[in-house]
Amino acid sequence: MTERIAKQKTSRPDVVASSVGLRTTVGEVLPGGGHRGTKVMPGVAAPEPGGQFGEGDTRRILGVLITYTWRPEGELFPVREGKNFIGRDKINSDxxxxxxxxxxxxxxxxxxxxxxxxxxxGRHDIIDQMSSNGTFLKGELLISNQSTELPSYAEIQTGSTVWTFVKIEAPLVSEEPPPTAPKDEPPKKEKSSNEVVR
Structure with a gap:
């Protein structure tokens, strides 16, 4: 754990500037005017658009990758329409x-x-991107840059990470939005069978 003393001074002693991808905590103030320190701890970096969390991604989700390799409770990653790159860094081919x-x-x-x-x-394929340690589908090493159909519930291994891929059948998208009731008209009342119509 890296420790640094805050060098920035502010008008409020309890405000400390933080860096991207780091959490900042303020140390305890000791009685008698003791020394206050700042501990900089690694945190979760903010997601980049189109990256792991893809907040700005509007493509349809057509599957998920699930892994229990790094967290006992598991991790879930959406697989969207189009290209979905798996890796530990940036996409160089893009x-x-x-x-x-x-x-x-x-x-x-x-x-x-x-x-x-x-x-x-309607098809899901996996392609090894000339990785150093290979990509395995159901225990078989894939040939680099060759497309292989990816069935639902298939086991994939990339590096040390073992995944389960699950296809999701998304409902068909209709071109028109669902009908809405006009706002000016009161809701129509259904006639009961006991009412007499004259």
Whole structure:
């Protein structure tokens, strides 16, 4: 754990500036004017658009990757329509050099851009991206840069991370929005069978 003394002074002694990807905690103030220190601890970096969390990603979710390798409670990653890169770093083959869609930075055996899951036209394929340690599907080593169909509930291994892939059958998208009731009209009352109509 790295410790640093805050060098910035503010008008409020309890305010400390933080850095991207780091958490800042303020140490305890000792009675009698003791020394206050700042501990900088690694935190979770904010997700990049289109990266692991993909908050700005509007593509449809067509599957999920589940792993229990790094956390006992498990981790779940969406697999979206189009290209889904798995790796520990940035995508070098893409002009934007964005973060991988499924990013596992703690896996030292995983390549920066390890594998690609491609979802299009109702088909799901996996492609090894010439990774150092290979991509395995159901225990079989995949040939680099060759597309292989990815069945639901398949076991995939990239580096030290073992995944289960599950397809999701998304409902068909209709071109028109669902009908809404006009706001000016009161709701229509149904006639009961006991009412007499004249």
């Amino acid at each position: 002009a934007s050099h964005r973060s991988c869609d499924v990013q596992v930075p703690q896996d030292s055996r995983m390549s920066g851009e390890h594998a690609l899951i491609l979802c299009r036209h």
